[in-house]
Amino acid sequence: MIYDGARLTSVTTTGAVAGEISWEHDSALRLTEERLDGTHSVTFTYDDDDLLLQAGALTFQRDPTTGVSVRPSPGRPGQRLRSTSAVRRE
Numbered sequence: 305m306i307y308d309g310a311r312l313t314s315v316t317t318t319g320a321v322a323g324e325i326s327w328e329h330d331s332a333l334r335l336t337e338e339r340l341d342g343t344h345s346v347t348f349t350y351d352d353d354d355l356l357l358q359a360g361a362l363t364f365q366r367d368p369t370t371g372v373s374v375r376p377s378p379g380r381p382g383q384r385l386r387s388t389s390a391v392r393r394e
Contacts, residue, residue, distance in 0.1 A: 306326075311329065311333070312327070313326060313327055313328075314326040314327070323340060323341045324339075324340070324341055324342065325338065325339070325340055326338070326339045326342070327339075332354065334348070334350055334354060335348050336348055336349075346359060346360040347359075347360065348360075351366075353371060355371050356373075
C-alpha cells in the first residue's frame, strides 16, 4: 500500500488476483481517477457543489432543486438511485 500522507493512493495485490489499483485526487481531495494496472481507468467529475456528475461512462442527472440524482445515464427510464452521497469501493 502506498499513501500520500493519510490518503491511500495505491494497492498492489498478489496471488490469484494480482495487480495494482491506484487513485488520483484533486486539490479538494475528490477522487478524480481510478486505475487498474496503470492502463484501465475510470474518471470522476463533479459539479461546483462537489456532487458527482460522471463516473466513467455513467452520467448522473440531478434534480435542480435538491441535487438528488434522479437517473443515471446510461440507465433505464424511470430508474431512481437511492443515494449518491458517496461512491464506495468494495
